[in-house]
Amino acid sequence: MALSNDVIQARLKEKFGDQVTNFEEPYGMLTFEAPKEQNLKLLNFLYDDDELKFRFLTDVTVVHYPAYAGRELAIVYHLHNLVDNIRIRFKVFTDIKQPDVYTATGLFASANWQEREAYDYYGVNFVGHPNLKRIVNVEEMDYFPMRKEFPLEDQTRVDKDDEMFGRGGSIDFGNMPTEDRQHTIAEEDKNTEL
Amino acid sequence: MVTTEKHATLPEGSIETKTTTLNLGPTHPATHGVFQNILELDGERIVSAEQTIGYIHRAFEKIAERRPLYQITPLTDRLNYCSSPINNMGWHMTCEKLLGIQTPKRVDYLRIIIMELARIADHIVCNGVIGVDTGAFTGFLYVMQYRELIYEIWEEICGSRLTTNIGRIGGFERNFNNIAFTKLEKFLAEFPDVLTEFENLFVRSRIFMERTIGTGPISGERALNYGFTGPNLRAAGVDYDVRVQTPYCSYQDFEFEVPVGSTGDSYDRFLVRNGEMWQSLNIIRQAYQKVQAFKGEEAEVYHADVPEYYLPEKKDVYTKMEALIYHFKIVMGEIDMPPGEVYHSVEGGNGELGFYLISDGGRAPYRLHFRRPCFIYYQAYEELVKGGMLSDAIIVMSSLNLIAGEMDG
Numbered sequence: 001m002a003l004s005n006d007v008i009q010a011r012l013k014e015k016f017g018d019q020v021t022n023f024e025e026p027y028g029m030l031t032f033e034a035p036k037e038q039n040l041k042l043l044n045f046l047y048d049d050d051e052l053k054f055r056f057l058t059d060v061t062v063v064h065y066p067a068y069a070g071r072e073l074a075i076v077y078h079l080h081n082l083v084d085n086i087r088i089r090f091k092v093f094t095d096i097k098q099p100d101v102y103t104a105t106g107l108f109a110s111a112n113w114q115e116r117e118a119y120d121y122y123g124v125n126f127v128g129h130p131n132l133k134r135i136v137n138v139e140e141m142d143y144f145p146m147r148k149e150f151p152l153e154d155q156t157r158v159d160k161d162d163e164m165f166g167r168g169g170s171i172d173f174g175n176m177p178t179e180d181r182q183h184t185i186a187e188e189d190k191n192t193e194l
Numbered sequence: 195m196v197t198t199e200k201h202a203t204l205p206e207g208s209i210e211t212k213t214t215t216l217n218l219g220p221t222h223p224a225t226h227g228v229f230q231n232i233l234e235l236d237g238e239r240i241v242s243a244e245q246t247i248g249y250i251h252r253a254f255e256k257i258a259e260r261r262p263l264y265q266i267t268p269l270t271d272r273l274n275y276c277s278s279p280i281n282n283m284g285w286h287m288t289c290e291k292l293l294g295i296q297t298p299k300r301v302d303y304l305r306i307i308i309m310e311l312a313r314i315a316d317h318i319v320c321n322g323v324i325g326v327d328t329g330a331f332t333g334f335l336y337v338m339q340y341r342e343l344i345y346e347i348w349e350e351i352c353g354s355r356l357t358t359n360i361g362r363i364g365g366f367e368r369n370f371n372n373i374a375f376t377k378l379e380k381f382l383a384e385f386p387d388v389l390t391e392f393e394n395l396f397v398r399s400r401i402f403m404e405r406t407i408g409t410g411p412i413s414g415e416r417a418l419n420y421g422f423t424g425p426n427l428r429a430a431g432v433d434y435d436v437r438v439q440t441p442y443c444s445y446q447d448f449e450f451e452v453p454v455g456s457t458g459d460s461y462d463r464f465l466v467r468n469g470e471m472w473q474s475l476n477i478i479r480q481a482y483q484k485v486q487a488f489k490g491e492e493a494e495v496y497h498a499d500v501p502e503y504y505l506p507e508k509k510d511v512y513t514k515m516e517a518l519i520y521h522f523k524i525v526m527g528e529i530d531m532p533p534g535e536v537y538h539s540v541e542g543g544n545g546e547l548g549f550y551l552i553s554d555g556g557r558a559p560y561r562l563h564f565r566r567p568c569f570i571y572y573q574a575y576e577e578l579v580k581g582g583m584l585s586d587a588i589i590v591m592s593s594l595n596l597i598a599g600e601m602d603g
Contacts, residue, residue: 110421
């Protein structure tokens with residue numbers, strides 16, 4: 001039987017029951033979610049199962065959702081079954097205050113640097129990682145620059161107004177609280193009497 | 195900050211009293227880029243190696259969160275700058291997948307010509323450099339002339355040479371002109387002889403063989419575990435090629451072979467890259483034939499009809515109201531993309547180049563992640579060079595085709 005998204009979903013449901021949730025198929029790729037304590041069990045199962053055989057780790061990355069209280073950081077694994085040529089995307093969410101997730105380095109050597117990058121960018125603490133330190137940024141850095149609270153440009157700048165340019169700039173970038181935001185030039189202009 | 199006292203343990207039977215620490219890089223002439231390797235040596239043998247990367251980290255993923263789609267293309271140029279057009283096309287195709295744009299066949303074939311030229315440009319640099327590192331400069335200089343010709347073809351199409359920013363979402367910025375096609379014909383006519391001669395210089399050269407055979411070998415299984423893709427994985431005997439496995443851009447219309455090696459050493463990597471250049475030539479020939487088959491109005495098609503995303507030609511912006519409106523909307527970021535998440539990958543010069551794009555419906559990506567093949571397979575470097583000679587470390591590095599821009603992101 002050829003492996004398809006439905007078969008994978010059924011197999012996971014059979015093994016993990018209600019713990020795997022949020023099955024979706026955006027642009028044809030099966031995407032699902034599991035509790036973060038289960039990530040290694042799931043990766044191991046996907047690797048070892050005779051039918052599933054997801055033995056190639058394509059990518060590990062992190063996404064920050066400041067709006068999701070208690071589950072701000074999503075660790076996203078892209079796995080590939082090279083024999084049946086099918087890809088899946090698997091996510092675990094973690095609290096940003098205690099971002100501890102088990103490392104996948106025991107299973108995939110390629111996870112080593114990818115997890116270091118994830119740590120470097122977002123501060124995800126991969127428990128059991130052999131060498132979890134920053135990889136592209138300097139070791140003295142004391143923050144995690146890819147988090148959404150660090151906007152690319154200084155948000156207090158008033159000489160540059162992005163209001164006319166769609167999203168970005170001072171307008172609700174990355175779900176930042178907007179109360180304290182200074183008025184932009186365009187807003188001041190509206191109040192000026194001609 | 196490096197503590198000099200932290201010496202690795204010497205292997206048994208060594209006549210040394212302690213290992214020697216050698217700081218190779220960051221700007222060593224033999225590293226072809228900004229890499230640092232802290233090697234622990236027992237005499238001339240490598241006991242351990244620690245790679246440091248990030249010297250040219252430019253935070254593209256962060257920058258991309260503030261850029262509309264068309265402004266991200268120049269960022270992708272600077273990943274693997276030896277084959278920028280593949281990165282550009284990969285990015286355009288990711289956007290097209292998200293936006294649901296179907297490109298015309300002619301656009302696909304033109305893209306394939308550009309991408310395969312880029313693959314040749316990438317591989318001749320890499321293989322030429324392996325030659326340089328083994329002491330033969332001739333091959334490198336000889337093939338470099340033909341990289342120049344490839345750059346001239348790109349120049350006719352997009353105006354630039356190295357960081358090309360070629361194409362648009364939906365197609366190309368302009369149709370290929372006759373000079374581009376003439377130069378392409380010249381390339382197709384002359385390059386096979388050059389490549390044959392290049393191979394003759396190296397493939398059976400005793401010095402070259404002794405330097406590369408058995409240097410930095412890896413088994414197929416380890417290579418997969420390390421996330422190898424592209425020529426380096428195929429040299430280890432695994433025939434995974436994104437162009438075949440998940441065809442994009444109408445690659446399914448072409449007949450070509452996937453060269454594979456067996457031992458995964460530097461020599462096999464060299465041979466696989468050479469084999470790929472022949473296949474690329476083959477693909478370009480087929481694509482050029484297919485492009486020539488389009489006649490009349492069809493031969494004028496160079497982009498999909500998607501005015502809300504395709505940046506219009508400049509002369510239309512000056513003369514047509516509609517083009518002006520769309521130009522304004524696209525450039526000013528009035529165009530929102532649909533929410534969704536998409537992963538798209540292409541076979542880059544070094545392997546599977548992936549784009550993971552999450553859109554929340556705004557003008558810029560919510561998150562954009564590049565799967566950079568170089569970054570992923572460079573972690574195997576220590577395993578590849580351990581136990582080898584210092585001079586092998588250089589050969590392994592050049593045969594992996596490490597590109598600092600791609601690695602650091």
